[in-house]
Amino acid sequence: MTTQTEVLLQEIKLATDFQVNKRILKEKISTDLHFAYNNGLFKCSVELISFLSSWDDQELVLPDSYENPIKVNRIELLTLAKMHYQKVMNSWLDEYDRLKKIRKI
């Protein structure tokens, strides 16, 4: 085996697995999506944001991640949820792009 091939083989051996890293990142993002509001814990999702956007009343009761009823101010929670969602999604994209870059040997 030539030295060049050996070096290449060594590099392949040390290269990281993008699919594994991507999966771990997705799990991390799922954790990061949680946020606390009014003594409840919510997971930010498109469903939560859509529901809050379409509801008319100012105040309502929503179950949190623990199925506890939490009285919420719709606009306040919506603003918080949107901000949190945007922040986490941006960091997902940023970290995903960085993982994509380092998969090249």
Next chain:
Amino acid sequence: MIDSKKLEKSKGVVLFAFNTKNINYVKIANQTGKLIQKFLNLPITLITDSPDQASDFFDNIILYEKHLSKKENTRIGYNKNITTWNNLDRFSAFDVSPYDQTLVLDVDCLILSDNLLKLFDSVVDYKILKTCHDQENIIATRTTSQLNHVWATCILFNKTDKSKFLFRLVDKIQSNYNYYKNLFYMAESNFRNDYAFAIADHILHGYSSSKETAIPWSLFTLPKKIIQFELFENELIKVLVENQKPIVVSLQDMHILDKSVLVTESFENFVTTIYEKR
């Protein structure tokens, strides 16, 4: 006039560190404490029998002389080798914690985010880690018992009657472990905090499982032998794992089963780099 500060609940972290023949747990706790201060910014209480080795990151050090941890707990570890733990005092966390709200962590749980802070406002009695994942999404837990697995690695509790009962029950289970392990079909003969808390949590919920006490996310766990941690490319962590391709992850909490890497100089440097960053 009511002093609002007096109404605020005190919050803090409790770590247990009792050295064994092979592993200096206080040395690991020193690194964990540094990361806790950086990411959670909470006061830390260390419970140990070797206070002289503790760093300045701890607000309180409780010298635990009458501790049960002097009695070694031996079992086959993640690496199939016989491993010793001095970990029989976890049930006493409720009594020794000086805080209204306490986060009890294993010293091998690396805190690299502020996610756990989100739980403090919503915890009623206690919350305990029930799910972990590794790079292959496979973490070997129990095979014989029908009980859901619990990780005593991370427990958050308020000083309420129910939490008190949980820790009292763990004490009772520990003292009568043979009886309880047979009752719940545990194959392993040696004591494990994970199992004791799983049994106690199960009993407290009328002999059924409860989602209410679970931390609602999964903790990234590295079960294999680790050669080194490296910080690179603006806050990405490269983990060199023995006989495996390296893993690259962004900053997140992680549970490290291989203690040997946590006492190395390279790990100390890795923690220092993170601590001094940002």
